[in-house]
Amino acid sequence: MDAHPATKESPRRDEGFFERVYEVVEQIPRGCVATYGQVAALMGAPRCARQVGYALHANPRPGIVPCHRVVFADGHICEGFAFGGAEAQRELLEAEGVAFKDDTHVDMKRSRWQAGL
DNA sequence: AACCTGACTTGCA
DNA sequence: ATGCAAGCCAGGT
Numbered sequence: 001m002d003a004h005p006a007t008k009e010s011p012r013r014d015e016g017f018f019e020r021v022y023e024v025v026e027q028i029p030r031g032c033v034a035t036y037g038q039v040a041a042l043m044g045a046p047r048c049a050r051q052v053g054y055a056l057h058a059n060p061r062p063g064i065v066p067c068h069r070v071v072f073a074d075g076h077i078c079e080g081f082a083f084g085g086a087e088a089q090r091e092l093l094e095a096e097g098v099a100f101k102d103d104t105h106v107d108m109k110r111s112r113w114q115a116g117l
Numbered sequence: 118a119a120c121c122t123g124a125c126t127t128g129c130a
Numbered sequence: 131a132t133g134c135a136a137g138c139c140a141g142g143t
Contacts, residue, residue, distance in 0.1 A: 035125085035126090036124070036125050036126085037125070037126065040125085047125095047126095048125090049125040049126060050123060050124085050125045050126085051123085051125090052124080052125075053123075053124035053125060054122095054123055054124070054125095055124090056124055057123080057124050059124095067124080070124075071124090072124085072125070072126085073125075073126060073127085074126095077124085078124050078125095080124095081124045082124080
């Protein structure tokens with residue numbers, strides 16, 4: 001009866017928008033990087049790039065969530081917010097085999113993570 | 118319920 | 131190429 005739950009067409013349980021971000025980021029293969037917008041799109045929220053970064057900031061699972069593999073759309077890293085600094089992050093990515101265009105920019109065209117490929 | 122902030126993205130000058 | 135501003139969405143207070 002009632003049958004009026006209405007207001008429940010939400011997209012599946014969002015048991016934590018953040019949890020979803022970690023799930024995607026954890027799947028990023030080594031030697032590749034993804035942008036916040038890309039991770040957001042993979043989780044079904046191409047407009048939530050900001051929340052992706054916010055979720056990584058919360059990073060409840062350091063060591064499990066390779067937040068260092070997530071960079072801006074330009075391939076540049078935000079200095080001061082990384083776990084040890086954009087510099088350390090750049091070295092880490094480079095050590096994984098990621099190509100760099102500049103000391104502060106990653107070559108997305110070469111190291112962009114292509115999900116499903 | 119409302120307001121504010123925030124690891125973003127894109128466009129224009 | 132660099133700098134500034136506006137837009138969008140979710141979480142916290």
